[in-house]
Amino acid sequence: MLFVQVISLRNMTVKHFSIEYDAVNSENTFTNGDTINGRIIVEVSKQTKIQSLVFIAQAKARVCWREDHGNQQHIYWAEEEYYNIQEHIVRESRQDGTEVIDRGRHIFPFVFQIPDRNIPSSFNSPTGKIVHKVKAELKHSLKLMKSAKAYFLFTSKTDMNISGLMEPQQDSKDKTIKVFGSGTISMHVRTQRMGFSQGEALQVTVDILNHSSRSVKPRITLYEKQSFIAQRTRTVRPNVIQKEKLASVASSSRETVTRLISIPADLPPSILNSSIIKLEYRLKVHLNIKCASDLEVKVPVVVLPTLGVPRQPPPYSFEPEAYEIPNQEDWSATPQQAAFQPVDSPPSYKTYTLYPHPY
Template sequence: MTIKKFLIEYDAINSKNTFTNGDTMNGRIIVEVSKQTKVQSLIFTATGKARVCWHEHYGENHHHVYWADEKYYEVKHHILRETRQDGTEVVGQGTHVFPFSFSIPDRKIPSSFKGAVGKIVHKVRAELKQSLKLTKKTKAHFTFVSRADMTIPVLTEPQYGCKDKTVKLFGSGTVSMDVYTKKMGYKPGEQLHVILKISNNSTRSVKPKFILYEKRSFFAQGHRKLLTNEILKEKIEAVASSGKVTVTKVITIPRELPPSILNCSIIRLEYRLKVHLDIKCASDPKIKLPIVVLPDLPNPPTSTGLGFEAFGNPLQPTWSITPQQAAFQPVNPPPPYEAYSLYPSFPDSGKHRTAL
């Protein structure tokens, strides 16, 4: 095989190896050939897009596939163009390094995400075309984390809910509860303080429970698929009959939680805090409050953030390679990013590569 190695890699810009709006990514495409080789073109492309797909069964013999795609940006650079009269470029024997650089658009783009029926993918890829041969392809995914706009008031405003319950079966009286949180937005690892006030004017005891859970919504062709999952569950001592109590429960937001996704029209990742009172032989009164998990970026942005406009309604080291001969440079330098049209998440330090 003439082409012995074909891969693409990029440089990390922080310890978490994440990228956000407006960041510039630098990397290289590496081509190793065993002998002088004719190449028609070498193309670099960076894309960000989302896709959902799931099956719904209606009876034994009927089912329907729901799917949707959404593209956020596509940047393309011609690293090697057809320059000779025969439409080819000659690459000499050895290893060749072709550098690339591109800026991620500073606009609304959802964070990287992977779910059971949908994903949001950001990647760079390269294609090497030769006459009468299959196109060689290689790619590398990168983790994109969308900025949050901390100037949106609802993120820092207190949240409140109340509920009353009348006990009838095997008991009598009423139970009421009020739930308060200091704000809506929290970073992973941050403490969530929940104030719970209970007035138990019934003949039954009640057991308060706290549940943090996630909602994953996928949308396609006018349909929605909803998946929920409990993240953590906490409880406190029961409140006896005819008792009143005010307690503060401290819940630590797990550090591994991905940030909320509220700026994608086909995928939505939300979090809720559910507080309910366990009453035997009766339906449990419950209150749900929205929780937004904010992106934990290495360097907090100072400019206006993007991606959380939906909160208005809360209920809704340098790497180098020594080539065997000088690396080719693009015949023409890549045009500025603005020249390309725009369409309306593997952490490691160092370099990232994917071999053919």
């Protein structure tokens, strides 16, 4: 199985230009340190001078949203780059700065190793995206630049250094009823740990001590919190994943309830390693108290990736113009320097091995 983007160019010297890569599993997902094999395909209608053919592997995040402030609308945006690796497959080698390829179809294989470091997983939302892609740029003698790209799904390996990841989580709250009743209500919530894999069952235990004159109605909610940070401003997008209502707890009674909450197998893993995009999960136990403010207890949940779990490819629309930012140049981030040495001679149709940035 392979994934490809094709640029077809009719009635031009360059008839076909594309980049493609081979999937390593049926879900088309990759992780830290994986190797991606692929090829750049160039088809020309006649002998053609090429100034350069560059392979690029890149991962970056972008966020953008608008807010109304009175009669003015403000745009918040930010970008973060995780790697930007480039390799010259064909580069200037003659005195006139060109290289010549013959008429026909030319295939330039490449091998790219994803950096084995802490990089966030692919993510897609209307407010922000994290994308991983391979790209090829071709410049021929007319100084016209053509590009082809293909996205791939990246799932980061579990970061076991998250504080409290495998430790029990618990919290308690209490409330005194003073209006239209009397007494106190206490609630204690605990889970066996913070980290749960996709598809795993989360066990939650709720202790409710109702020493009041009112009955209470408990409800358990698993929800996500998407946070986007730009220009010292944060916007949050909460979303309920699932909820469950429990039986009412009568006045002057005590109840202990244990429930299994299934983590959906296709739920995106938590994103905690990006400075501009956060994907966090919470388990909230909510007590509805009639004629009084409700009582809530929240405990954190970290969704851990299960490598090999199918993920739906996100419908990427990630180019800067999609955000309608007035000054596109400001989106550029300082590129990292690649750790490899560029190829000085013309390619001999061998496989080019690219090595990740060491930092």
